Amino acid sequence: MSKIARRNFIGRTLKMGALLPVIGSPVKLFSSDAESAGYPATETPDRILLTITENPAVSITVNWRTTQTSEVNSVEYTIADAHPEFVSGAKTVNAVSKKFSFENIQFINHRVTLNDLQPDTLYAYRVGYGENRSEWFQFRTAKANLEKARLSFIYLGDAQIGIKPLWSRVIRKAYATQPDAQLVIHAGDLVNRANKDEEWGDWFAAGNYIHASTPALMTPGNHEYTHDDGKPHLSVYWNEQFSLPANGPDDELLRGSCYYTDLQGVRFISLNTQMIEEAPSDDCIQRQVTWLHSVLKQNRRQWTCVVMHHPMYSTKKGRDNKKSREHLKPIFDQYGVDIVLQGHDHAYARGMSKISLTNGGPNATSHTVYVVSVSGSKMYETEPMDWADIIINHTQVYQTININDDTLQFKAYLATGEIADAFDLVKRKGKPNQLINKK
Helix, strand or coil, rough: HHHHHHHHHHHHHHHHEEEEECCCCCCCCCCCCCCCCCCCCCCCEEEEEECCCCCCCCEEEEEEEEEECCCCCCEEEECCCCHHHHHHHHHHCCEEEEEEEECCCEEEEEEEECCCCCCCCCCEEEEEECECCCEEEECCCCCCCCCCCEEEEEEECCCCCCCHHHHHHHHHHHHHHCCCCCEEEEEECCCCCCCCCCHHHHHHHHHHHHHHHEEECCCCCHHHHCCHHHCCCCCCHHHHCCHHHHHHHCHHHHHCCCCEEEECCEEEEECCCCCHHCCCCHHHHHHHHHHHHHHHCCCCCCEEEEEEECCCCCCCCCCCHHHHHHHHHHHHHHHHCCCCEEECCCCCEECCCCCCCCCCCCCCEEEEEEEECCCCCCCCCCCCCCCCCCCCCCCCEEEEEEECCEEEEEEEEEECCCEEEEEEEEEECEEEEEECCCC
């Protein structure tokens, strides 16, 4: 079988959620409910995850779960030290705990936001109660009051299918490539079925200690929504297991999905494009749009990065997200958003120079780089698109982004570690950003 024919066969197989043929024996990408052993909660904490806060220099949120218990769970934390005696000086903060029950799944979600941290400091922590505690993890707080932006982070597109068997290698390779990353961005469709506990279990298992060591920033995709009554409903798991900044629009439908944070000279903005493409009302769209105007208008950070799921420009005709583009692109152009990180199309693509600038005249081109990416194993066919400078299909990829003052270095890697695409984005005083292709 030719390489192209084999890739096409794999792509069709992944779309059907069937078996991926490999030498020796098949590997299941996900199991049926009847076959899945699931991830039952125990007294030992699991699904431990750090999430970003509004002020990452002095705070962080720790999330985890246990089986249902009357015992008080807590976080023990202290400044990390190479001498193991450091544990004796740990502080203890009791968790906010909430019972979770859905269908036949029951456990308790716990969370603690640590608010008294020192900037640019390595901390160690563990969670749990009594003898039922996790290992000690380490994380570093962000630097504060930088005059010039300086930041390294990881960006991952849709995990969605084949999460534990195939996505695990991608997030782990990304972490190995950028171990000092101060943030991991997930651009939606973390899972395939919004309310399937075993898929969330796969997602946590695949990331493992990475989730517990590097803060995450996630935005929901369409697969984080159900439509049982014909209306879109965010996964019952989302806001129960992810504690994200509460600085978004005053709309319950956007809670935990529309927010921003400032990190070492960069403003990150999470947008909920599902609540634009399938918004139950024009008011819901307008609240997000009005909020976005406000967040960008008062932004004084050197760089601006938007994270959203549905691409402004897609990788194949017929997958056009007109509502998102009509409502959002003029705002991005108005305020000079630097880069937009997206998912949804299950391919890799990026563009800037071929995209027109809103109200910019016939020859004015975009000042914003738009990137689409996929880290999981579900692949879609692509075709040449007028907006794109590069498109790569049937390939699992991850991205690292390093910002140093006026230069943003972007690298897209294959799951096997080779560079697939790279560019620099350079800020120029009084002029649009300059994009320099590096590969």
